[in-house]
Amino acid sequence: MKSRTLTFVQYAFGLAVAFCTLAPFAWLLLSSISYQVDLQSVPLRWLPERVTLARYSDIFTNPDNDMAYAFRISMKNSLIVAAFVTLIALIVGGLAAHAFAKYRFTFRQPLIYLFLFTYMIPSIVIVIPLYMTVDQLGLLDSKATLVLLNLSFAIPFVIWIMQSYFKQLSHEFYEAAALDGCTRLQTLRLVVVPMVRPGIVATLIFVFLLSWDDFFFGLLFTSTLDSKTISVAISEFSGKHAVDFGMVATGGVVASVPPLLVAIFLQRFLVHGMTAGGVKE
Structure with missing residues (x-):
């Protein structure tokens, strides 16, 4: 029983560390494919209603931006x-x-x-x-x-x-x-x-x-x-x-x-x- 409890605590701690590490990058990725209206909405929309890759296209190919x-x-x-x-x-x-x-x-x-x-x-x-x-x-x-x-x-x-x-x-x-x-x-x-x-x-x-x-x-x-x-x-x-x-x-x-x-x-x-x-x- 003690071994199972220790294993559970270790996994829980590992998941918590992984979440704290990956959550900022996940939010960065979601923000990059969200429309500006979703990013400025109140209350905040954690998941965008629509996604767009236009910014990535602009960064690599748009000569006018x-x-x-x-x-x-x-x-x-x-x-x-x-x-x-x-x-x-x-x-x-x-x-x-x-x-x-x-x-x-x-x-x-x-x-x-x-x-x-x-x-x-x-x-x-x-x-x-x-x-x-x-x-x-x-x-x-x-x-x-x-x-x-x-x-x-x-x-x-x-x-x-x-x-x-x-x-x-x-x-x-x-x-x-x-x-x-x-x-x-x-x-x-x-x-x-x-x-x-x-x-x-x-x-x-x-x-x-x-x-x-x-x-x-x-x-x-x-x-x-x-x-x-x-x-x-x-x-x-x-x-x-x-x-x-x-x-x-x-x-x-x-x-x-x-x-x-x-x-x-x-x-x-x-x-x-x-x-x-x-x-x-």
Whole structure:
């Protein structure tokens, strides 16, 4: 009886968490296919009487809709920024994390704490000197600036996460690779990277989401459509006298698709054992 009660509580708790997680996205999806009159009705209609896909058609195909055009350009900008941030952060941060985990050198521990400290600093605290520096360098309103700013937070995050994976690797793997004639880079590429693939994939997903969801830097450091990101474009869907909640919801649904696809496509790599096929202690 006690076992059944515990099982019931676990399932109930899981369903409650799933509902709280999925309900906002479900409402976003319903709002994107609802007519404006349904969204503004009093009392609120939770389910639309009629559905429409016109907003999705506008976003992807309508050349005369300024908001839709801005959304398409900003989505491309976000993809570019997120891709570069993810690639550079994984390469630079991954190499640094491996060095911190496997090598002993002067000021190693203070440097680890320094990187962790920079990641913990809220962006709002340094926004004024950061803006002045970017302005003096002539880098305002540039996708490259967004990449650099996001990297300043993404690289410490990668170092913090990845070094814990590298620390779990036995030194015997490195000795075996050296006996086989592998250089350090070959050992890293052929032995280490395949063994920590779950950590790399998990970190990749988090870094991509970190840069894709960025709103703060995009709002402050961009001013034209050539460099605005998707979160900034969605925030500008409101007009002077009215807000098209349906278009905002549609933009939110479309903006959630790339990170969702990344997570779905890469989740199969997470099931691989971290040291599958390795020697046993």
